[in-house]
Amino acid sequence: MTSPVRVLAAGAAAPARRLSAADVAAAWGRRGGRGQVGVCAPDEDVLTMAAEAGSHALAAAGLENDVVDGLWWGTTRPPFAEGPSHAVLASALGLSANSGGALCAGSPHAGMDALLGASDAIAAGSARVALVVAADALVPGAGTSFEERAGAGAAAVVLAAGGGQASLPVRVTRTHPFLDRYRSDGDDGTRDFYDARLFREEIFLPVVQEVGEQLAALDVDAWSLPDPDGRLGAAAARTIGGSAPASASVYAAVGDTGAAAPLLGALGSLDAARTVGVVGFGGGRATGVVINAEAPVAGAATVGEALSGGQPTSYAEALRARGQLRAAGENIPMGVPPESALFVRGAEEMLGLLGARCVDCGTINTPPTIHPFCISCGSTKFVTVPLARRGVVHTFVVNHTMPPPFEAPLPLAVIDLVDGARVMLQVIGDGSDMRIGADVELVLRRYAFERGVPVYGFKARTVGGARTESGSEE
Amino acid sequence: MGWNRVAVAGAGLIKFGELFEQSYEQMAAGAFQAALANVDRGIEPSQVDAVFVATQRGTLWGQEGIGGNTVPTAIGLAGVPCTRVENACPSGSDAFRVGAMAVASGVHDVVLVIGVEKMRDKSTEEGLLSRAAAGHPILTRGETAPVLFAPFATRHMNDYGTTREMLASVAVKNHRNGARDPFAHFQNEITVDDVLKSPPVCHPLHLLDCCPQTDGAAATILVNADRADEFTDTPVFVAGFGVATDHPYLHEKQSFTGLKATGLAAERAYRMAGVGPEQVDCAEVHDCFTITEILDIEDLGFVEKGKGGIASLDGETSLTGRIPVNTSGGLLAKGHPIGATGVAQLTECWWQLRGEAGDRQVETRNGYTLQHNVGGRGSGVSVVNILTTNR
Helix, strand or coil, X not given: CCCCXXXXXXXXXXXXXXXXXXXXXXXCCCCCCCCEEEECCCCCCHHHHHHHHHHHHHHHHCCCHHHCCEEEEEECCCCCCCCCHHHHHHHHCCCCCCCEEEEEEXXXXXXXXXXXXXXXHHXXXXXXXXXXXXXXXXXXXXXXXXXXXXXXXXXXEEEECCCCCEEEEEEEEEECCCCCCCXXXXXXXXXXXXXXXXXXXXXXXXXXXXXXXXXXXXXXXXXXXXXXXXXXXXHHHHHHCCCCCCCHHHHHHHCECHHHHHHHHHHHHHHXXXXXXXXXXXXXXXXXXXXXXXXXXXXXXXXXXXXXXXXXXXXXXXHHHCCCCCCCCCCCCCCCCCCCHHHHHHHHHHHCXXXXXXXXXXXXXXXXXXXXXXXXXXXXXXXXXXXXXXXXXXXXXXXXCCCCCECCCEEEEEEEECCCCEEEEEECCCCCCCCCCCEEEEEEEEEEEECCEEEEEEEEEECCCCCCCCCCEC | CCCCCEEEEEEEECCCECCCCCCHHHHHHHHHHHHHHCCCCCCCXXXXXXXXXXXXXXXXXXXXXXXXXXXXXXXXXXXXXXXXXXXXXXXXXXXXXXXXXXXXXXXXXEEEEEEEECCCCCCCCCCHHHHHHCCCCCCCCCCCHHHHCHHHHHHHHHHHCCCHHHHHHHHHHHHHHHCCCCCCCCCCCCCHHHHHHCCEEEECEEHHHECCCCEEEEEEEEXXXXXXXXXXXXXXXXXXXXXXXXXXXXXXXXXXXXXXHHHHHHHHHHHHHCCCHHHCCEEECCCCEHHHHHHHHHHCCCCCCCCHHHHHHCCCCCCCCCCCECCCCHHHHCCCXXXXXXXXXXXXXXXXXXXXXXXXXXXXXXXXXXXXXXXXXXXXXXXXXXXXXXX
16 A cells, blocks of 8 residues: 555547447448447557657656656557567657666557556666556457457556656456457457357456455545446446446547556546546456546546547448558559668657757758758758657648559648758648648658558647548558 | 860650650660751761760669660660760750760760650559659658649749649640640640649649650750861850759758759859840740749749749740740650650750741740759759850
8 A cells, every 4th residue: 555656647549530330330231339439540550649648648747758767568469560669669759768668468458567567667666757558459350249349549657656646556466367359470350259158257257356346445436447348348347336437438439449448448537536446357367456546647637638539430441441451462562671771770860750950050950860961051060859849831732643552632741840940741631721831740650561560750730720530551 | 164165966856655665775766866867967876976865763674774884785886985864854954964064075076965764664653653652761751743843832822822723824835835846745735724623633733734754765966066067057056054953852941932953053054155044035944843834934034033923824935925935845745754854855945946846936036045954852953054056
């Protein structure tokens, strides 16, 4: 009860699109289908959502990004099955090159693994400030029973050894080696339950109940409970003796967000002094924690807004964005190999959005590696600076004519950032909101799959107007 | 100046178009033969001392990337010194400038400048459009050719009230000229309405605001002016040239209402020729897109900055206007086989000065014509050549 771990701030992110469960049901000849789930646009994925949620949490904490000692990231399916998932996210978040942490993956329990790992690091004193990000963009096997509820979203919290308005006083884990939903190396989508009723009666409800009852001893005010199929959440709430869990509204907005679900379902309740019980489930494990907020946690009040909105998308578009519907043949090979020298030189400056500020005249040259001499005064003396992430459109185009896998229309804009740097970037949306003088913010997006691996960079998004869907390449 | 004057003794081109039936080598040979045939008093191929070949895209499936090696054999001159010149869209005009310098220096007396470009052996997707994913992995992603010019249209329209109708009037005029040019890819007239209603390619540019994908080849024969009389009674001389560069990436530009490289190249060419824009009788300028011609005529000094759109709409650049521009049909109607483009423009300038431009002949009162290209990533390079009949 005297855990030193404090929660400084929270952040959340949802994908740009929403898929109606009725569309999924209809595709398989079923009636009904309740509600909607969040689905990524073709230029979003688990990493871009993680970056957005993490940025929000760090901003709410009021911390400079480089004071973070470690990033603990939990996701069922990292963007690189093997590869630099954690390093790319840390770089895009502007964390120090010396930051640590861990990538937890392999089941929807990964979000709780990340939370516990970060909490342990704080408790052990090996980290003073830890960023926890739990994110998922589930890829259900087509036609599976939980496909209608499989969603996407991200949650983040900043933990520290002191300060903040909330603590993590208790944790419980129960392990039981059974197989429910799973995916082998050869599978695109996650497979269905073998026997849904067996799972519910013998596995899910007993395990969740056991964990939940231990948390309930702390007089929990609000619950975040797992709900993998749209019914189990309510059943779990009944076994613990409560009414509908607070997490139900998150499931209604974006569906089952896998590894993100436990935290995402809890963060909104931290907008006031409450004791919140959080249960995460998956991969043969259930873990419960209690987050005890003595006062509103920074950023918690914005979680609902982060999950609201979203553009409707069709089942076919969702399948395409998830990589489950592909065009015949191969795309024309082009672009720069992502393991080539150009990426080695450019990775940090593009992911970290860096510029070279001329010591003599102040001009910010972007990106640094292609500007040995200042474009304004010819000086060769620079300091590397992070670029501002807000700006104004100076001029723009909307490209309608590109080969696959680009998706038209694709707006591109020359943007004057508030720090005086000028950049040219793709813009999220169909261009209908583009005008000279429009205010934009820069957000991480997946630019392409190049030779099978994701390539990330920043795009602009108009602010102040309606949130539009994104879409460029898959 | 300490250099020899240079004369254009012959020039010619092949009919531009989608030349699926011709190889790179056959196109080169056709252009060479056309230029030879247009030398008034004839010339023996063996008199050619050196060849400069312009081919911009060394990325197709043939041997274009090593055109300096390929072309001599293709035109029956194996053994001759030959060098490929690549300088983006001005490759042809820069090869002409380099060839002229080789004569001017006294190293060579007779130089062949030949531009050859295969644009259509690859599909549009795998050819021109694939640059959407070429270059810098993030900085240039999605950047097809019109993306390099459309931001200028957006800004020119915003700052000067230029309209889509003004842009369209450029395409209409150039197609009208192209209909009178037997070498043009497109020889049909179009209307403003056709342009406005054509599908969007890259807002605010639509299909008929854009030049086509065209195969082609063109050649000029440059000689020491002291020997011009051996070849012709009506010599045309190189009066001046200028080349200039600018920052290559769009985000490095300060202004989106003009192309800095064009202005600099023109300033240098005018100074060398000892003339100003008001003495130019007609011009072949780089109209890869309609907005480009509007920027060109401002940056070359033919009209005041900001007035290019209204001047085009008012017919100032038509065959009968104050300063006829792109009498050949321009890139919009004649086509834009990149390495050949500048050389073909110079051929038109040569014909206009000699009074051989047929239905599209304009009055050449001062005896000066100007040729211009601009290109590269973000219009980072421009070349201007000025020809004259004045001795």
